[in-house]
Amino acid sequence: MGKKTPLFEVYAESGAKTIDFGGWDLPVQFSGIKEEHEAVRTRAGIFDVSHMGEIEVTGPETLEFLQYVMTNDVKKVKDGRCQYTAVCYETGGTVDDLVWYKRSDESALLVVNAANEAKDFEWLLKHSKDFNVQVSNVSSHYAQIALQGPLANQIAQRLSETDLKEIRFFSFKEGVTFANASVLISRTGYTGEDGFEIYCNPNDASHIWKTCLSEGEEEGIQPCGLGARDTLRFEATLPLYGQELSSNISPVEAGIGFAVKTDVDSRFIGKDVLARQKEDGPLRKSVGIEMIDKGIPRHGYAVSHQGMDIGEVTSGTQSPTLGKNIGLALIDQKYASEGTEVEVQIRKKTVRAKVVQTPFYKKA
Structure with a gap:
């Protein structure tokens, strides 16, 4: 159970x-x-x-520590505000995406994905050794x-x-x-x-x-x-860890580059790789796709262009609001421009789709 x-x-x-x-x-x-x-x-x-995890970071060097482990610019967050950010490996792959709450310069609450709670806590603990901070898993509270x-x-x-x-x-x-x-x-x-x-x-x-x-x-x-x-x-095109983001997919590739501030004067883990991706453009890009032919794109389905494999679907469904069969796919950036026709392998059938603008839905 x-x-x-x-x-x-x-x-x-x-x-x-x-x-x-x-x-x-x-x-x-x-x-x-x-x-x-x-x-x-x-x-x-x-x-x-x-089921979401909560991890508390407290101590005199809370902000310095968070700036080191997170991709966003921690310093510009005021007390009483939240910030969306990512935690990355040296390779640029994603440990997790999360929202953190700034209580004060010496106290922060991190809300992490349920499946990553233990892994995130270990990662933060491991990297907190050189900082004057306390990291506590308070999920049960x-x-x-x-x-x-x-x-x-x-x-x-x-x-x-x-x-x-x-x-x-x-x-x-x-x-x-x-x-x-x-x-x-x-x-x-x-x-x-x-x-x-x-x-x-x-x-x-x-x-x-x-x-x-x-x-x-x-x-x-x-x-x-x-x-x-x-x-x-x-x-709303909000990424899900394990689909749009993973240890092999960087925040820049996943389309959340806005939460990666490589121009800030700080050394966060993974910065070199992510700065290169932002500068040169990542080799893979997360895009929206809409089916032209019948069929629903699902996580893991292969995406091709004129028969050549270019990536895969990360999420997909029939959109209840739009009534269309749509998906998010991580594909070779050469084929990522809007309007490009691609094919999705749905079981044994190759089905046509096109690259479309995201987010699919924005509240009025």
Whole structure:
């Protein structure tokens, strides 16, 4: 049996269908992926993301250490703000992509991918030896609930006396009373919509989950599983570790070069390789593809150009919002310009597709 989040018991009441995800028993869907996806795009949805890992870095050299292990420019982040970044190997391949929360110059909370939690913690510990910092895995201290969608703000606001409008995109506040519990709340998410991620004591998770669902009833809030989380992040072209990013795929290749600041006066791990990729252009590039012929591109399917192998699909689905069969593919950069026709190998059939602009979806 996999690990269970503090909300596992609540799923049964909501009729969730669970699957094993990176060693966790998590809901893949409640009412249905398309229905949940549409709820988040048009109204509001709530996700249990308690499986995510939390790692704390504290001490006088917190910022110097983070600048050394992360690709983004740590120094420009103000207290109370979050930043998206990557942690890389010397080769430029990705250890993980993550969001970190700056509490102060001497305290940071890193939110990492569930499947990478142990590996990330080891990596940070190993590289922290020359810095005056303490690295702690505090994942068990937190449950995490994501409330996402255009109506998320009005539902959340009724559950808190804090003016949530003051929490701007990629900002957070701690010690906020929400549904009568003390939480850290940030205006972040993985859906391409407005919304919040709520970090709470695991003992408060069930109460917060149920309160959000009953409070958002008239707005048509839906409990959502990993299936909709994946189609939503995919349409917004947000990378998934293990697909768009991996130890063999750099952030520059994956299209998140904006989180790699090679012009900053700092020596972060992997900088030389990533600086070269940014300067010369990477040999491979992540692109959006849209199917011309029938068929859905799936992770791992080969992509070719006039019969020559040029890469593979990293993610793909029938987009619930656009109603099109689309994918993300990591291909030879010579064929990465918009409009280029490529072929996708779907089982034994070669199917035509074309390179299109991303993100596939942007909220109005």
